[in-house]
Amino acid sequence: MSDAPIFDAAAFRLTPAEAALSRQARAFGETTLAPRAAQWDRDAVFPMQNYRDMHAEGLLGVCIPAEDGGIGADFRGYCLAAAELGRYCGATALTWNMHVCSTLWTGALADTLEMDAATRAQHKTRRASHYARILGEGAIYAQPFSEGGAAAAGSVAFGTTARRVPGGFVINGKKIFASLAGSADYYGVLCTEQHGEAALSRRDTLYLAVPATAEGVSITGSWDPLGMRGTVSRDLVLQDVFVPEDAALMPAGLYFQAASRWPHMFMTLSPTYMGLAQAAYDFTVKYLRGEWPGMPPVKRRMYPTKQIAVAEMRVMLEQTKALWFQAISDARPDPSKEQVMRAWAAQYTVMENANAIAVKAVRTCGGQSMLKSLPLERIYRDSRCGSLMLPWTGELCIDRLGRAALYEQGETDD
Ligand SMILES: Cc1cc2nc3c(=O)[nH]c(=O)nc-3n(C[C@H](O)[C@H](O)[C@H](O)COP(=O)(O)OP(=O)(O)OC[C@H]3O[C@@H](n4cnc5c(N)ncnc54)[C@H](O)[C@@H]3O)c2cc1C
Numbered sequence: 219m220s221d222a223p224i225f226d227a228a229a230f231r232l233t234p235a236e237a238a239l240s241r242q243a244r245a246f247g248e249t250t251l252a253p254r255a256a257q258w259d260r261d262a263v264f265p266m267q268n269y270r271d272m273h274a275e276g277l278l279g280v281c282i283p284a285e286d287g288g289i290g291a292d293f294r295g296y297c298l299a300a301a302e303l304g305r306y307c308g309a310t311a312l313t314w315n316m317h318v319c320s321t322l323w324t325g326a327l328a329d330t331l332e333m334d335a336a337t338r339a340q341h342k343t344r345r346a347s348h349y350a351r352i353l354g355e356g357a358i359y360a361q362p363f364s365e366g367g368a369a370a371a372g373s374v375a376f377g378t379t380a381r382r383v384p385g386g387f388v389i390n391g392k393k394i395f396a397s398l399a400g401s402a403d404y405y406g407v408l409c410t411e412q413h414g415e416a417a418l419s420r421r422d423t424l425y426l427a428v429p430a431t432a433e434g435v436s437i438t439g440s441w442d443p444l445g446m447r448g449t450v451s452r453d454l455v456l457q458d459v460f461v462p463e464d465a466a467l468m469p470a471g472l473y474f475q476a477a478s479r480w481p482h483m484f485m486t487l488s489p490t491y492m493g494l495a496q497a498a499y500d501f502t503v504k505y506l507r508g509e510w511p512g513m514p515p516v517k518r519r520m521y522p523t524k525q526i527a528v529a530e531m532r533v534m535l536e537q538t539k540a541l542w543f544q545a546i547s548d549a550r551p552d553p554s555k556e557q558v559m560r561a562w563a564a565q566y567t568v569m570e571n572a573n574a575i576a577v578k579a580v581r582t583c584g585g586q587s588m589l590k591s592l593p594l595e596r597i598y599r600d601s602r603c604g605s606l607m608l609p610w611t612g613e614l615c616i617d618r619l620g621r622a623a624l625y626e627q628g629e630t631d632d
Contacts (some may be wrong), residue, residue: 221248224301224496230543236295243299247306252593255307256543262441264401265448268310270411273356277314279349281322283329286349289540291306292326293482297489297546304493305500309448311490313360316397319486320359320406320427321349324467327480330551337469344464348427351403359427362396362454370608373479375418378409378456379612387411388428390435396454396630399437403430405454406467415422421474425467434459445599481558482549484610488568491604492542494597495572496580499535501594502528505583507549510592517582527582528544531575539573559622569604576601 223244227237250271258265272278282288291299296318304311324345333341351357364370366378378391389409396405404427411422417431428435439453467477498549501510506524508515518524545564548557576598580588588595605612 219596221305221500224305224493224539225298225543232298233295235462235492236298239289239291239299240302242275243277243302246272246277247303251307251310252305255448255593256590256596258307259600260447260590262443262447262450264398264450265307265310265312266401268307269358269401270356272314278317278356278358279321279353281318281325282349282353283325283602286325286346287353287617288321288325290351293322293486293549294546297486297492299379300486300489301492301496304490305497306493307448308490308494308507308597309318309446311493312446312487313398313449315490316361316406317359317402318481319361320404320467321352322486323425323473323476323483324348327467327476327483328472331472331475331479333469333472341469344466345584347416347464348404348467355403356403357403358398358401359404359406360396360398360454361406362393362399364393364395364608365391366394370524371611371614372403372420375410375420376423377418378407379412379418380409380424381412384459384545386460386465387424389426389428389456389459391456391460393454393456394439395451396437396451397449397451399441399450399452399454400430401450404428405430407454407456408473411470418488419514420477421471423473423477424463424470426461427458427467428456428461428465432459432461435476444602445596446603479551481553482561485545485549485561485565487604487607487610488542490567491568491572491601492538493536494601494604495538495568495575498572498594498597498601499531501597502531502579502583505587507593512591524582527578531578531582532611534575538567542568543596555606555622559619562610562615562619562622565610566605566612566619569607569612572604573598 237257279288280291284290286391297494300311368374380389407426407428409424410418411424434457436455437452441450504510506519508517541564545561
C-alpha cells in the first residue's frame, strides 16, 4: 500500500476501529478498485465483481451491528472508509453508499431514535433478516427515492404509494436515477402509505425492501451519462408490487422521525466526493513529479505556476477536509442549528471543491493528463455529479444556509 491515508489516524484522533477500517478500505481501494475503475466507466456497467470482493472483505456489512455479525461501523466510521474507496473508484463508492444506507439507517441511526419496546423488538427481528441476507448471500440493496418532483428534496410526500392489504403492502410508482438498477437484489423504496382518499403525508413515509424478482418490478430507460457511469442509475417502475409486512426496513413513522431528527443522514453521499478531491490532488502531485506509472518521467514541478496551482489545490483540499471532518463528527440525533448549518456548508464545500480541484488538476497537468488512459478525466467527470444529488444539492444547501442564517425558527417579514 503506497498512498498515505486521507485522514491520518493520529492527527485526526481516529478511534482504533476507525483507523483499522480506513486502512482496510484504502488497501482494498488501491489494490482492487483502482485497476478496474476505467472498465466500469468505459462500458457504463455496474461493478459487480467489486461487490463480490467487498462481500468477501466484509464490507457489505460495514454498518451492520456487531451483534448481528457486521463490522458495526457508525456514521463517521463509514464516512471515513467510504472516502478511501471514493478515491479509487467513484462509482463503486457511490453505489456502496446506497447499499450501506439500508444498514446504517436501520442500524446505528435507528438505535438512537424513539420507538416503544415492542416496535423496537420487532424492528430488530426484521432488520436481522435483511442483515443475514447481506452477510450470508452477499445481497445488494439499492436506495431509490428520487421521483423527478419535489419529494426527494424533502418538500412533499413521495408519490410512490403503498396500500395496506392482508399480509403486506401493494406498491405503485416510478423512481428515477435508481443506482444499481438491474444489479441490486433489493430496492429500498421510500414511498407513502396511502390512507383511502386522504392527501399523502410525509409522516406516512415507509421504507420497504422490494425484491428485484417481485412481480411488477421493471427497469426502464437507457444509461449513458457524463459521469458516475458505473452506478447504472436507470428508472425503476413498480406496478402493483406486493411485498409482505416484514419487507419494512423501518417501522411506520421512523423514516419521518429520522429525516427530522438526524439531518446528517443526508450527508452519506459526500464521502465519495471527499475521496475524489483527494484523488485529483494526488494525481497532480505524482504527475508533476514525473512519477505517474506508465508516463515518461518528465518533471514539470520546477515552474512557479505549477507550484502555485498545487499550493492552491492543497489549500482547497485542507479546507475541505477540515470542514467535512468536523461535520461528520457532529452527526447525532437533534443536532444544534450551528451543527446543521455546518453540515450544509460541508456538503456544499465537498461537492463543489471536488470538481474545482479536478478542474485545476486538468489545467495544471496539461493535455496528456486528460487522456482516457489516465484516471484524471474520469475523476473530473465523476466529481461534477456530486452537487446534483438530492436532497442536499449544492443549490439547496446554499438556499437553506442563507435562510437559516437570516431567520430564526418561526420568523417572517410579514
Ligand atoms: C450519478 C447519479 C446517481 C444517482 N443515484 C440515485 C439513487 O441511487 N437514488 C436516488 O434516489 N437518486 C439518485 N440520483 C438522483 C439525484 O439524487 C437527484 O434526484 C437527481 O440528480 C435530480 O435530477 P433532476 O434533473 O430531477 O433535478 P431537479 O429535481 O429537476 O432539480 C434540479 C435542480 O434544482 C434544484 N432544486 C430541486 N428541488 C428544489 C427545491 N424544492 N427548491 C429549490 N431548488 C430545488 C436543485 O439544485 C437541483 O439540482 C442520482 C443522481 C446521479 C447524478
